[in-house]
Amino acid sequence: xxxxxxxxxxxxxxxxxxxxxxxxxxxxxxxxxxxxxxxxxxxxxxxxxxxxxxxxxxxxxxxxxxxxxxxxxxxxxxxxxxxxxxxxxxxxxxxxxxxxxxxxxxxxxxxxxxxxxxxxxxxxxxxxxxxxxxxxxxxxxxxxxxxxxxxxxxxxxxxxxxxxxxxxxxxxxxxxxxxxxxxxxxxxxxxxxxxxxxxxxxxxxxxxxxxxxxxxxxxxxxxxxxxxxxxxxxxxxxxxxxxxxxxxxxxxxxxxxxxxx
Amino acid sequence: xxxxxxxxxxxxxxxxxxxxxxxxxxxxxxxxxxxxxxxxxxxxxxxxxxxxxxxxxxxxxxxxxxxxxxxxxxxxxxxxxxxxxxxxxxxxxxxxxxxxxxxxxxxxxxxxxxxxxxxxxxxxxxxxxxxxxxxxxxxxxxxxxxxxxxxxxxxxxxxxxxxxxxxxxxxxxxxxxxxxxxxxxxxxxxxxxxxxxxxxxxxxxxxxxxxxxxxxxxxxxxxxxxxxxxxxxxxxxxxxxxxxxxxxxxxxx
Numbered sequence: 001x002x003x004x005x006x007x008x009x010x011x012x013x014x015x016x017x018x019x020x021x022x023x024x025x026x027x028x029x030x031x032x033x034x035x036x037x038x039x040x041x042x043x044x045x046x047x048x049x050x051x052x053x054x055x056x057x058x059x060x061x062x063x064x065x066x067x068x069x070x071x072x073x074x075x076x077x078x079x080x081x082x083x084x085x086x087x088x089x090x091x092x093x094x095x096x097x098x099x100x101x102x103x104x105x106x107x108x109x110x111x112x113x114x115x116x117x118x119x120x121x122x123x124x125x126x127x128x129x130x131x132x133x134x135x136x137x138x139x140x141x142x143x144x145x146x147x148x149x150x151x152x153x154x155x156x157x158x159x160x161x162x163x164x165x166x167x168x169x170x171x172x173x174x175x176x177x178x179x180x181x182x183x184x185x186x187x188x189x190x191x192x193x194x195x196x197x198x199x200x201x202x203x204x205x206x207x208x209x210x211x212x213x214x215x216x217x218x219x220x221x222x223x224x225x226x227x228x229x230x231x232x233x234x235x236x237x238x239x240x241x242x243x244x245x246x247x248x249x250x251x252x253x254x255x256x257x258x259x260x261x
Numbered sequence: 262x263x264x265x266x267x268x269x270x271x272x273x274x275x276x277x278x279x280x281x282x283x284x285x286x287x288x289x290x291x292x293x294x295x296x297x298x299x300x301x302x303x304x305x306x307x308x309x310x311x312x313x314x315x316x317x318x319x320x321x322x323x324x325x326x327x328x329x330x331x332x333x334x335x336x337x338x339x340x341x342x343x344x345x346x347x348x349x350x351x352x353x354x355x356x357x358x359x360x361x362x363x364x365x366x367x368x369x370x371x372x373x374x375x376x377x378x379x380x381x382x383x384x385x386x387x388x389x390x391x392x393x394x395x396x397x398x399x400x401x402x403x404x405x406x407x408x409x410x411x412x413x414x415x416x417x418x419x420x421x422x423x424x425x426x427x428x429x430x431x432x433x434x435x436x437x438x439x440x441x442x443x444x445x446x447x448x449x450x451x452x453x454x455x456x457x458x459x460x461x462x463x464x465x466x467x468x469x470x471x472x473x474x475x476x477x478x479x480x481x482x483x484x485x486x487x488x489x490x491x492x493x494x495x496x497x498x499x500x501x502x503x504x505x506x507x508x509x510x511x512x513x514x
Contacts, residue, residue, distance in 0.1 A: 023276045024325055026376070026407050031383060032400050044393050051396050055384045060496050062380060065372045067364075068322075069284060073497070106504070109497065126283035126290075133281070133290045137318045140311035142297055149294050152281040189508030196503050198388065198460070199479055203486030204496050205381050205453060208373075210487070214450040221454030229459055236389045236459035243455035244382065247448035255444045 001172070005084070008037055009165035012080040016115075016160030019076050020066070021153055030054035030079025037080045041087040049090075050083040053101060057082065057108065059201025063208050071123075074115035077160060081167040082108025088172045095179060098194035099187055103175065105197070111167040118159050126152060221247075263302050263340055270298040272419055275332060279325050287322035292332070292356075299336045303343040313339065316352060323360035324367025329415045330429055331359045333422020359430065366438055371411070374442045378449045379407050385456045457483060 015036070018028035027033065034054020038046035057079045064072035086104035090097055129148050136144040179187075210218065221243060228234040234242075278291035296317055304310035323331060335352055386399040422429045461476040489499055 020282065021277070021280045024279070025411070026404060029380065029403075031380070031387065032404070035396070035400060047393060047396070051387050055387055058380055059384060060500065062377050063490075063496070065368065067368055067372070102504070105500075109500070123282060123284050126281050127285045129281055130283045130286055130290050133293070134315075134318050137293060137314035138311055140307070140314055142301060142314075145290065145294055145297060145314075148290065149277060149280050152290075153277075156280070185511045186508055189511035190504065192507040192511060193504045195479070196482060196507070197500075199483040200486055200496060200500055200503060201384070202453075202457060202460070203483050203490055203499075205377065205449075206457075206483065206487040207490040208377055209381075209446055209449045209453055211446070211450075214447060217447065218450045218454045221451045222458045225455040225458035229462060236462070237386075239455050239459055240385055240389065240452070243452050244448070247451035250451065251444040251447045255440065255447055 001088070002169075004041060004088075005165060005168050005172075008040060008080070008084045008168065009161050011037065011040060012077065012084075012164040013157045013159075013161035015080065016074065016076045016164075017153065017156055019074065021156045028076040030057040030075045033076050034079040034083040037083045038087060041084060042091070046083070046087050049086055049097070049101065053082045053086060053105060053108070054079045056105065056197045056201050057112075059204050060109075061112075062201075062204055071116050071119050073109070073112040074119065074163075075112060077115040077163050077167070078108040078112030080108075081111045081164050081171075084164070084168045085171050085175075088168070089175060089179075092172065093176045093179060096187075096191060098191045099179075102190045102193045102197070103179070107167065107171050107175075111163055114167075115159065115163045118163065122155055122159060125155070217250075262344075263299055263336065267298040267302050268336075268420070268423065271295055271332065271336065272329070272416055274298070275325075275329050275415060275419065278328050286318075286320045288325075288328070289318050289321050292321040292328070293318045295328075295332055296336060296339075299339060303339055309343075319353060319356075321356055321360060323364040324371065326371055326411055326414045327363040327367040327418065328360075330418035330422040330433065331356060331363060333419040333424075334359070334426055334429060337423050337426040355427075363433075366433070367414075369442055370438055374445050374449075375410065376407065378445050379403050381449060381453060381456070385452070385460070388460060 012033070015028050015033040017023075018025055031051060031054035034050040034057070035047050036050070038048070038050020038053075040046075042049070057075050061072055061075050061078075064070075066072055082104040085107055086097075086100045089095060089100040089104065129152060133145055133148050225239050225243065228239060229236070274295045274297070278288055278295055280294070281290040282288060283290075293314060297314075300310060300313045300317070304313050317335070321328075335356065338352055338355060380403070383399050383403040387396050390396060390399075418429075421432070425432070457480060461479040486499055490496065494502075
């Protein structure tokens, strides 16, 4: 098991670099990184859980942007810890998958905040590295600038690795002892939360996209989809594709061109 | 003169601009790290190189994708400066004038609109299918659609900035980014309307045999959550509140 935790933490460390330090290709988006981690741990079944947990965490903090000095919680670490933990919990103590998912998300989210807290310290440490870089740059030392950048990448990787390793390791050693002792009502309450994860995530997107200007369009699309689903038995997949195409066409018809930013 | 190879190196290094992000001067070291190939070529050794490095390790902060256009303009200016054809424009002023508007542009398009929209579409297709191949396909699609404009802005932004210098600012100003943002949000809201109508219907959630009733309940709950978020309650708090309420209700029922 320890080998699996190390393997997953190494992958998480690499994936987490994409959040800020290297590239920003969005491989670190929890829905993608969660799917990868789930697949590594439990194959196809794990990938399913990974996509679900990662999907929820992606939506949960979608509105928090890293603008200026603002640092949002680390969604990549949160997703990877949650997916790994749920996989280990389901295998080790055979609890209901829904309970495992909610508990894992809870722990993952906490470690997402811990990772953010550490990120603040790393950026403060980067101030020192920056001062060293400034000193040596005034002497024309190119090699040191490259070395300092490499050190910064290494520190960021270690942060991802250590946070995810400690998160998974501690949780799988503590939770199997606690969960079986929890009362039925508490577990049932946790289980019911599972059904409300998607509404929370979708509400966040609704909050981000909804403007007074587009309220009518939202409800027209909502009721139209309802009618097409019930009266004409359109499949959800078909409806989603239709709405996407219709949305693109309508946007060109109804949104006027603006000349300048 | 800067060679093509240097320009390629600069583009590759630009993916590391945020590596040493710090609270004092933000992307200062990242900026210098990116333009080092140009500095090395233009100022082979000595005091000139040191001065150029010192010039470019000052405060810098912008959206990482949009930084490349600024880097392109700066490399262009440095090249002119080194061959003594340069005018008196200070690169410091140039950078500080460009980074604010470019950051706003990047944040408004990439972070607030394009990414959330694509995540919404990705999640929609993942949550309405049980086919793992379709899920993987949706992820690949997301990565392709996100990274096409991302890489375009990085690569073309740098090349145009280098080729045209200051003119690139005027060209970017002429782009209707705000109109594009409005269009994407319009498509997003139509898509979200459809998604909310069908996502819970397709699910296998059933409470006491009343599947449809549960679906309406979940749609209603989504709207309540949206109202809570509108009241500036964070999503994490909403999640924690949901957990607490579920447990309390479980004890009461």
